[in-house]
Amino acid sequence: MTSRLFGRPLAAWTGAAIFAALLFCASALTAQPVSLRLGGMELSGEAVGYDGTYLRVMTPGGEVTIDLRGADCEGPGCPGADWIATLRLSGTPRLGEVILPALVEGYARSRGFSADRTEGAEGAVYTLRDAETGAGFLSVAFTVKPTEEGFEDLLARRADGVMAARVPTAAEVAAAEAAGLGALDGPGRVRVLALDGLVPVVAPGQAARRLTLAQLAGILGGTIRRWEELGGTGPITLHLAAENAGQVEGIARRLGVGMVAAAVSHDGVDSVSAAVAADPGGLALVPLGETGFAVPLALEGACGIVMAPRPGAIRTEDYPLSTPLMLFLPERRQAVPIRDFLAWLPSPEAQLVLRRAGVLGLSAVPIPLAEQGERLAAAIAAAGEGTSLADLQDMVGFLRDKTRLSPTFRFEEGQIALDPVSRSQFLALVAAIREGEHAGRALWLVGFSDGLGSAPRNVALSEARAEALAASILAALGGEIPEGTGLNVAAFGEALPLACDDTALGRALNRRVELWAGPPG
Template identity: 45%
Template sequence: MRFFGCAALTAALLSLLGAPARAQDVTLTSRDGAVEISGVLIGFDGEFYRVDTIYGPLTLDGQGVVCTGPGCPDMEAHVARFRLSGTPVLGEMLMPALIETYADQRGLAVANEHDLFVLSDRETGHRVAEIALGLVSTEEGFADLLADAADIVMAAREPRPDEIERLREAGFGDLSDPARRHVVALDAIVPVVAPGHPVQHLAIEAVLGIVTGQITDWADLGGPDAPVTVHLLDRQNGLQQAIALRLLDGASPTPAARRHKDAAALSAAVAADPLGFGLTRFSALGDAQQLPLIGTCGLRQVATRQSVKTEDYPLVAPLFLYTPARRQPLFVREFFDWLDTAPAQLVIRRAGFVDQSRDTIPFGRQGDRLAQAIAQAGPEVPLSELQRLVAALAGAERLTTTFRFREGGSSELDAQSFGNVGALARALEAGLFDGRTLIFAGFTDGDGPAEANLGIARLRAEAVRDAVEAVATAADLSRVTLRVEAFGEVLPIACDQSPWGGVTNRRVEVWIR
């Protein structure tokens, strides 16, 4: 039984009863009759009432109150209704596929009525949920949420500071809070050219030079003496906005760029243009050829399913669902929980995106990284440190679950890594690592003294381990060993001198033995 407020608040709320009744007016009375709350019904999700009162919106547990008035819903005939709005990258294929698979697993029939998915009980025909999909853009999705025309935003980027502020001021909560986002699938920004192009790799600095118009001829990059044709996405495209935020850092793209509606169209145009260059999605490569990124130290980085999962590739672009700071219907909460399951991850992979299921990488496949580390060994990182790493990790396997931090040397986990905390905690709770040893291995970039970096690596590895333990409240941690190792700048993945090298090298890997 739930009780609300104190005697003074009760008296104030009772004064609402004299107001004229409207179509959605309700009165919610605690089951002991001590408290009554009146207002206009905003919504009912089958569990909780949301009522607009003179004190603002209140959410009340339906099991603790009795509803009276013209706005009271039929408890038995409740239909979960919610609206998603945002990027077509999610809305055109992936979300419909996820909705249909989820419905099938729950034994529900699905009908698509002009981007309205109606889920019904197969035996009774009773409607269980109505899910509307608005295919606009990431920017318009956040605007729809602000206008209360959407309940969930499908986003190809994180919200900008101005969007966060407007939504916070309007009472939708802080969308920069990790609790407000859910990473649905992984993707990446990749540079592409036509098949057979003579240029076989590019430095990130060269990519930026092409996109901003500072490099205009392929001859400057070891290619033919011919102008570069730049292909970019429309300015309203979420991936293009992510490129502007993450890569261009305030610089303007060349006005000569040819613009395309979506990544698939851009990839097709570049594949047919012998002098073309573009930035597209890893999931939409088509016939275009991906160009590896190369640093001044010679390390190459290519987007693959594995390197996107581990974020060893520096330009990962997750796809998000954003929710406001209000209680979602039970159906939505259960659907979000299901998105982390193996069947959902299989749907994501079949749709062409990178899923978030855990893979393992044997120690024996670390040859390139170890060779590079040996080549760069010196006074700061002696061979004895490499020998210590080999002794600690030999015979273990690396999980693709990796933790990285936001730019600028921050100790705050990035969006993908924050989701990894919960995923690893759930695996511990399920007993998937019982009898095994998990090694949280901390690494840094090469900026600063090696001894200090070793300490930083250990602190970050301990912080990640502690975060996972704190979330895994239902796990029996006596059945698994959680160990911390710190290796500092011993095993670089990218060149520190490149713009993204330091960010890529600052990480906590998880190894299992």
């Protein structure tokens, strides 16, 4: 017979074709030698993954994927009768120590499976079993380490996915593509599991009570080293927990800081909060709700806008220190038990698990106009040459009978492409529309901009982004909106700023498309 690999005869394989063949993901195997015979052809290498049908083999020419139903397999790397699907996840302790283990346990409960937990050398290992037969069918193994080391494990085939508290760097994306893992920042490669928010905290006796984003960037980058520059006294001591170091690194990068300054290192967030509370010059960034006896600092822009870490502002990412907690999965075929687990993650049961774990999920939450007084007050205070009070009255009149929903869409720097969190929100919104969750009401994509440039230009830019997003939603739905659901576009430019425009991060927060829901018609 003639064996084929994704439509290409085995005899026609070349080094380039073999390298290009890695398009799908298999469950992990420990890399061990295998020899495969397909018709009159033989192939040898190390087995690096299997999904129940397809075996991934690392050969001298690259990685190939073989359908074992048409092949004879010999060697210790061949999957045996006791094979079960395995998902190895490596990366940030913020996900690997509590949140994802809780999700695995929640998934097992919701499906009536048993979940056996053992402690591995670098993290927990779960085996999910059929409750009646006791047969294992899925293993999820966690390796807890900094985010950058999680990406290194993925490149080295020691992990099937990365638990990340930040988006990959350009170098990490390039390395993954060069290794045949596809574009880590491409569509479908990132799954945003939850949203977290960091809060700057200080000791109770510290005189400074507010920071601007520029000042926070100076502290993280080491250019501001004394509290005298911020209204306090003494040297600044930065404290950092290994548990959320990736989150702090991600915030620093968004603030334009290439590398976080030297800091006192701690194992956990609780010890960081306690150390800062006892250190008159201490400062740290800790998750909302884990401040302990340390005192949170308000974030205030140079224009006077105060940015508070409220749950609603974290869900919408209007709060500048919101951080997504993500899974990065390369372009590989996944075994059915793994696909089922990943498909469960956006479910209401999973969202409840996330809430109990102290983070916020991606489910759409209503935010009535009556609860948005602070940002309306900031808009009125900022009204002037570009946006008049009459413009604000028109905007409020338009929004009065509508409710904002938490999904908010933001864009890559200088692009119309959505950022990773927004891509996840986009897919969730498309699914919700398709399943009829918004039937009986009109959805509005409302565009806003930063304040750079003229007011008419900014209205046009914000409208263009909203229209592009609406067109993408329509295309994803096959060209038709389900009957009973409306999809409309509006734009108000710079009329409703969330942050000051004096930093790149502030401008990025202001460039957004919000989702609002109103009565049909």
